[in-house]
Amino acid sequence: MMKKNIGSVVGLYPTPVTIVGTEIDGKVNWINIAHVGIIGIDYMLLSMNKVHYSNEGIKKNRTVSINLVNQDMLVEADYVGIVSGKNVDKSEVFEYFIGKLKGAPLIKNAPVVMECEVIDIYDMKQYDNFIVKPVNTYVDEQYLTENGKIDYEKVKPILFEMPNRQYLRTGNVVAKCWNIGNEYKK
């Protein structure tokens, strides 16, 4: 196979799309964030440009919600990434409930929602990188396995890729990890 050097391109996609929920000046706000990650196994990362209105609420409350997205809510999920809470009231785009934490509204129709505490902010010039810990995770019962784990094959979270600005679906399970590697022969 011939490889082409396409330069300094971040190719680490697709990533899960999330709707990040906040409260600012007593009003709920939502934004679509897919530059996310997992850090230190128990924590998650939200990398958010400082221009966003939501950052202010997260910094003030030190709480935030992370809501996974499925296909049924994709129009709304994309919409809250197009318009800013500075200009548009997005509080009614999703029905929500409040869990244990103030400032972390949870989307009723999202398959997996997490209310989170901000543990730290890794600062970059133009980005607030929020390191957060889930305090409670709520899952629609239809998306749980018999063992009470999140069934990603059923949730089929919507994923994002930047190069072509597209959403993709999560596909099917292909193997068990720390397992299929045992078939390796030198």
Add this chain to the structure above:
Amino acid sequence: MMKKNIGSVVGLYPTPVTIVGTEIDGKVNWINIAHVGIIGIDYMLLSMNKVHYSNEGIKKNRTVSINLVNQDMLVEADYVGIVSGKNVDKSEVFEYFIGKLKGAPLIKNAPVVMECEVIDIYDMKQYDNFIVKPVNTYVDEQYLTENGKIDYEKVKPILFEMPNRQYLRTGNVVAKCWNIGNEYKK
């Protein structure tokens, strides 16, 4: 829908599986890392437990490679996550080439490979969180669109989810982002 509170569970999956390539004491080593993310748009995060042998090489060289995984290389990809370079020579599991950077071997058969510089390390008690910048990204020509972008629908990167310790495939494109949201009606 009824939601069940499953406690403090990191549910932000699936994430792309990567093979992280390093060089330690003059020998190439590989490890499977899926606790990854995108940070500050131009950078990537690798969150790696400090017990791993690879961390030493990354810290010393301040370089590393990130290689996406497709189904054809999944047995080898899982294998390098099962055995440690402390005990097993994994240098020959993948054929590789060297780009511009020393210490960042690139897998010939991986669809998308990036040679990266370490920009910073965000330290946690048990984890080194490497913030890295791609210097060059190499893509098999069959996986590029007509515009020279990575075609994730063709690459179909293998994804990981922790709750059930499984690999999934990337599914198909379902919508354009910053676009489908325009269909939203109050």
